[in-house]
Amino acid sequence: MAALPLIVFDVNETLLDLQTMEPTFERIFGEKGAMRLWFANLIMYSVVLTLADSYVPFTDIGSAVMKMLADTRGFKISDDDKTELKEKFSTMPPYPDVLVALPKLRAAGFRLFTLTNNLIEVQARQLEHGGIVNLFERLFSVDSVKRHKPAPQVYAHVEKELGVEPSQLCLIACHTWDTLGAVAAGWEAALVKRVGNDVLPVGPQPQIVGDDLTDVAEQLIARHRGRV
Incomplete structure (x- = not known):
């Protein structure tokens, strides 16, 4: 399985x-x-x-x-x-649904990581300030490859570092340009429809679309139920 x-x-x-x-x-x-x-x-x-x-x-x-x-x-x-x-x-705070969805995904057995355009030190400060840094196994930054998302080298770097195939990864983002890049790289993707963000009806499409992160988490859990 x-x-x-x-x-x-x-x-x-x-x-x-x-x-x-x-x-x-x-x-x-x-x-x-x-x-x-x-x-x-x-x-x-x-x-x-x-x-x-x-x-x-x-x-x-x-x-x-x-x-x-x-x-x-x-x-x-x-x-x-x-x-x-x-x-x-x-020092931006996390959305309230983040504080619900991340523990829900971890409890369901998912391993969590981040990938951002920010430098590692900026990202670490953001997540530490938001009180959620310990929910992630590892933080990734585009600075490692000196390319910003959605450059394919960014997603390839994560694959190499984690030692997995593209199909074993799922990106969650609220920006279509990011999910587009991930799907084009062979990843699964989920789009969170934050204010001002929605599906772009051209190009590679995310497999999951949710109104908030809790919705996306529940869809992911249902989609992969039964896996170990």
């Missing part, structure tokens, strides 16, 4: 509440919606830099994108603003 897949979690917004950063953007830009524009550009430029074979740490891209958005709007970004951005990003 096949073993349970190893579960690999995205961190930013999948586990941690990105909306808690909105007050910082509202203070600087006068509108909390600027946070969504910032994050979308952060992801876009992380991918563009990867395609251009120019690796820059994720939080450094975040600071640069914040300055770029400010410059286009005629705002000045201070060093204190950049420090606040990094601090808020490193």
Whole structure:
């Protein structure tokens, strides 16, 4: 009988509440919606830099994108603003459903890991601050391969480190670009429909879609029931 897949979690917004950063953007830009524009550009430029074979740490891209958005709007970004951005990003709290779903998956026998664009030290601080770091067996960062998700080298690195085939892994994320990359790499994937995130009806599709992480966890448990 096949073993349970190893579960690999995205961190930013999948586990941690990105909306808690909105007050910082509202203070600087006068509108909390600027946070969504910032994050979308952060992801876009992380991918563009990867395609251009120019690796820059994720939080450094975040600071640069914040300055770029400010410059286009005629705002000045201070060093204190950049420090606040990094601090808020490193201390986002976990969503309430995370505190329910992770123990549920572990109790069902699943082994849990993370894979994020963040540096290991940023990720570790995030998860320690959220009180959930001990629920994961190992933390992975794109910094190991100097490519941001969804570059195939990122998923291949996790496979190599864990000594498993792609089909033995399942990514859980709330971003379609991430589940798309995982499925293209041969992984199973589950999409959590956080606010502002949903299925993209083209390209490789996730096998599971849930309204929150508890929903996804229950679907995963049901999907693999009977495996040991």
